[in-house]
Amino acid sequence: MEDVILEMKNISKTFPGVKALSNVDFALRKGEIHALMGENGAGKSTLIKVLTGVYDLEGGSITMAGKNIVNHSPEDAQKNGISTVYQEVNLCPNLTVGENLFIGREPRKGLFIDWNAVNKRSKKLLDDLNIEANPKKLLGDCSIAVQQMIAIARAVDQNCKVLILDEPTSSLDDDEVAKLFTLMRKLRDNGVGIIFVTHFLEQVYEVCDRITVLRNGELVGSYEASELPRVQLVAKMMGKNFDDLADIKSGHENKVDMNSTPVIDARGIGHTGTIHPFDLAVHKGEVIGLTGLLGAGRSEMVRAIYGADKADSGQLYVNGKKVKINKPLDAMMLGMGYLPEDRKKDGIIADLSVRENIIIALQAKKGMFHLMSRKEMDEAADKFIDLLQIKTASRETPIKSLSGGNQQKVIIARWLLTNPDYLILDEPTRGIDVGTKTEIQKLVLDLADQGKAITFISSEIEEMLRTCSRMAVLRDGYKVGELSGDQLNQADIMKTIAGSENGGSENAK
């Protein structure tokens, strides 16, 4: 125990109506990567925020290198050598990439900030981590994945003793995750203690030395990663045994009639500057996946169909009828639903309650003058809170005080409530725990069985393989292929993505 650098004892935290943490103990050793695991809403982010002074310490103690410390703000935490990447990307969109990396610790020449040095050092930092971004570019103009990488770069560049990463990999693809892991190992070897939160079990076993599990705000226990088998870990997180994910597809028969009129038939749809004209047909009862490297244009493709970015070429046929979609409401009226990829920016309506967030899409579809009765709303909200097991103090709790994963569930509920014929799910499982992830995948297949057409986007190919009956592959804004049946395997997909005969994924370059 001599090399424990950070120890938290008896940590508790209450929010109005929720006991988020009760008497949690946690210890981090020097030079280890320590996974913090738990279901959505288990209290992982809260523990981190208490540690770094975002929330006041209500009870308990924090010791670092044997010294009692109290962090009143992230600034204090940084001074004490703790640097953090929080769950939601927290950078300033109005500043450049370079500034975001160095703000608060800018290199100076005399009294003045040395902008040359900022840009040079940023460039180096970005290059070291293989991040494709110009230091002078505005952060707001970068994709979320890049933003997430930048947040990580900022955190690791500070000479810290403790590094905290709260779901840093949720928007990253495999290459980038690999880069991150290399970096994490290097830091570990230099004696930095790393707290790593993720819902990807493979990642945990790939890099972590120890695992601490939380459940419902309580500590379940800390274990050596090598001594805790995957199944047991999941069982500890969920509090019950859990059958592995591998086989959810069985039991669902593929009843898709490829000869029927497609529910959605996009012909030559495109949006200048983001996605080149593409054809895509989705049939009743079909789950079609979109895959490609980061930034390949998957999101742009579905946005063009849904009218989030108005398509400027091509035609769209819905159930064989030619339609014109100018705005999302048009698409909704035609029976579409769209779960956007950026939850914070495009998904949640932060100050509204869970109930209001669930019913808003249906209400918008019904129109201003057909207000749903309070009873209808309550019933709808309760039904989905129950169905998707959304952890919330009540249906009137503002959605912003839910944990990230539970917010995502609310957005899913929002679209299920509108009972769409065609549902677009852009990264629906991002930031969702294993148990729920399986639930969602099952749900997707159930919906397909009910005859809905679904487009599913995910960064995890395994997940798509489990759910999709067909996959479209994108590269650089072009649709480059479609795979189905036997072609649906890792190798073939990689080959198509890479576009070369030798297969295997290369760098995005």
Add this chain to the structure above:
Amino acid sequence: GQATSGGKSTSSSSSSSSSASSSASKGGSGKSVTIGFSQVGAESDWRTASTKSMKGTLSSKNGYTMIFDDAQQKQENQIKALRNFIQQDVDYIALDPVTESGWDTVLKEAKDAGIPVIIVDRMVKVSDDSLYTAWVGSDFKAEGNKACEWLKQYADKKGIKQSDINIVDIQGTIGASAQIGRTEGLNDAVKANGWNLVAQQTGEFTQAKGQEVMESILKSGKKINVVYCENDNEAFGAIDALEAAGKKVGSDIKNGEIMVMSFDSTNAGLTDVKNGKIALDTECNPLYGPRVDEMIKKLEAGQKVPHLQYIDEAMFAKDNTIPTVTAKNAKGEDTKYDVTVVTDDVIKGRSY
């Protein structure tokens, strides 16, 4: 052409000139005189009448080119306008100042550029009086003095003890020179005559505020018999409030009527004087156009003009219970003022 009161008044100051009634094109020469006129704004009917008078008299028909600027009640805008006039090389600058003070710098600039400045309406206070060529305007303190003197004599005549006068002052916008002068006049008289100043509150020169303030004062339950409103609009509001509360408005203080006094003497104000609702309306004359015209003519002809020139202002009442009052004028000299009885002709002659 309807400058009845302008015609009636005689300059109290040294100028012995008879007012030149119609303006002829100056000296017959072809070149017109350029005059930059910076006006306060258009915040009241009174001001609008004043602007009209200036624009009407100093028109191209009469040989002038006027550059008019409206300052929107802001002194800083007037300073900007004056600087602009200087750059435009105007022949004269006429300034109706928003405020009395704060003109040193810019007037010096005008002087340096050799442009004569004529101040109208409000006086300016500068460290060096030679910074402006002439001033013509009203004296608000004298207005207050006159009105109070009238009230004192009225009470004497009707056998009302001065100490029984319970007066309410509905002030103008705090800080405006009209408010300052008229309030001062009243405060002096209250002290001198032993009146009770029951309440003093600003009505901001508007009817709505006048009404609101009057309502509130009435509810305090204090005894009131005179309301001193610092302009006509406030008087209208106060009268409405009084009548709504079941009070009778009139001059018969002894029998419980409440007397309303006012300033400005606009058309509507004089109508209320005639109806007996306003007991005394003290004039404040906005028709400066002919005066300025007259001065410029003299200056063009190389003559001297008096540095200060007060416009003489009348007082209007329903009847001639008090035919004349003697009160201190701006220079502290006792001066005799006539009280005019309002007739239909007087009202008709009011253009504003």
Add this chain to the structure above:
Amino acid sequence: MKKAKLSKTGFLLLITIVMFAVMYIAGMIIFQDKGFAKPQMFLNLFISNAGLIVIACGLTIVMITGGIDISVGSVTALVCMSAADVMENKGMSAVFALFLALIIGLAFGVVQGYLVTYLKIQPFIITLAGMFFGRGLTAVISTKMISIKNKMFLAWANEKMYLPFGYTNRHGVLVHAYIYPTVVIALVVVVLIQIMLKFSKFGRALFAIGGNEQSAVLMGLNVKSTKMKAYVLDGFLAGLGGFLFCLNSCAGFVEQAKGLEMDAISAAVIGGTLLSGGVGTVVGTLFGVLITGTIQSLITTQGTLSSWWVRIVLSIMLCFFIVLQAIIGGAGLKKKDKGKEKTAKATT
């Protein structure tokens, strides 16, 4: 692709400057015979607005943090009145008056800053209260106007600094173009603040807070003390600006500088500062002041509008300007985005 590198802030600033130049040159052509082309006419924009420039700079700082301060007009009135009062009625020196002006500004900054930063009250409301308070206090000092006759003060106010050019006027007098020291002070303030915004930690922290306050906290910036400092600096500049304003008007009275806050806000916004925070420059603000000043000057030079038309034309021109800026800015930025995407793709 050079243009694509221009940041949003830079782009808005460029629009502002170009539009100002276009407007001013148009004025010079149209009103050539009315002295609009004289250099002094241009300098007058600075002379008459020196105080406003400084005040608007302070306001820009708090606006960058996403805040606002609508008390500046009242603070100016209070500063002028107090300065006039201590010099004229208390017999103090002009130096003392200047000192007092700065203290008043700082006091407003500290109190408002504390309430906004530490009690998290909405800045609009706090500074609205500040606006009432300042105006009321001005009236408490004196409801009468006070003319400043202090020798030293007038010497400061009338100290012309002649420039080596000018024009010959109608009377044959050669008039040198001139400015007052206030102009120099105002320009120095603009430069200093601009440097501070661009090159100091504090300056960048202001932008970070305006961009996303919560992120700024999580990035470990000391948001509270930065915001507090912003308000204090704003207050200080309001005090200083108020004093410059006083040097221009040499008087104190209750109604002084009424509506100055709106002039300052619109100057800042026209100069490209966003009320929502995170974007802005004081150079832009300077041009904002010059633009509103030029609009006024054009109207005065034209000189035949009736009072109400002055207001209407003033706002039509303001409207034209704001709308044009919104359209050009919106379209330009959109186009730029697309350009950027293309470059991104090219490198991929």
Add this chain to the structure above:
Amino acid sequence: MQSNQSKWSRITHAPLFMPIVCLIAVLVLNVIQTPTFFKISINNGVLYGYLIDIINRGSELVILAVGMTLVTAASGGQDISVGAVMAVAAAICCQLLTGGQKTSSTLAMPIIVAAIIGILVAGLCGAFNGFLVANLHIQPMVATLILFTAGRGIAQLVTKGQITYERAPSYKVLGGYIGKCPVPTPIFVAIITVIVMQLILKKTALGLYVESVGINGSASRLVGLNSTMLKFITYVICGLLAGLAGIVASSRIYSADANNIGLNLEMDAILAVALGGNNLGGGKFNMMGSIIGAYTIQALTTSLYAMNVSADQLPVYKAIVVVIIVVIQSPVFRDKIANASKKRKAVA
């Protein structure tokens, strides 16, 4: 005991709790100063008393606050042109009634027609603001600054720079009394406005839509809401209500005073919204809070008159009371107090 406490805490945390407490506090303060403050009597056939004054005089402010709340919620900014728009509506209405005369005691057209035209023109002003804010994405305060400046100019243009008097007794009804009814008409107008607005909010999804758009525009668009349209609508509503308030104010003085109707009322309306516990940054709103806020402000003004506070000090008191109210409403302050008392209990 436990349940008692939680009940109490539920009450104290209700959204309307603080606004109501503040209103009551202001009223109670009055009773101490003016014992007759709550006395209501029948005088001259009508209700008479300070309380009636507050409710009566507060009517316009309430009407404005309703519109301002919606605008604030949807666009996260305020409409500062409402005062000027009131003047426009009043000017048009009176000018139509007098048939272009300066003064008239007959009606040139039915009052209802003139009033509706006036209100519609005000709605048009709102539409102009709405267009700038919603379609051109100009910041609300700047967009409405245009009509804030131009509005009174337009009103003066309509009335030719003079006050237009409509002395027909029937025109006084809206600002006075209906026949023998002892309750002033403006109270009814305010109540009807509030009821209609509450009905709209209860029976349609407008409230939810507006909140949603105000909180997250881009997410709202993706769930099918037309945020441009919604913002536009709130500005139109705000304009229409400002028009209504303008007509009431004009009827009180049976004239159109372009310079003074609604002067500075925009600031009070914004203050009312804030005192009602609403976030001026938009999002969730509380209409009743704003209404209570409006009455609080009127109560404050009326009480200061009742206490015969000298006019020049009035803004000082107003500022102090406003600061006290917003400070005790501030969650941070309440937390601090709660913590302090907890600690004290712990010590005991």
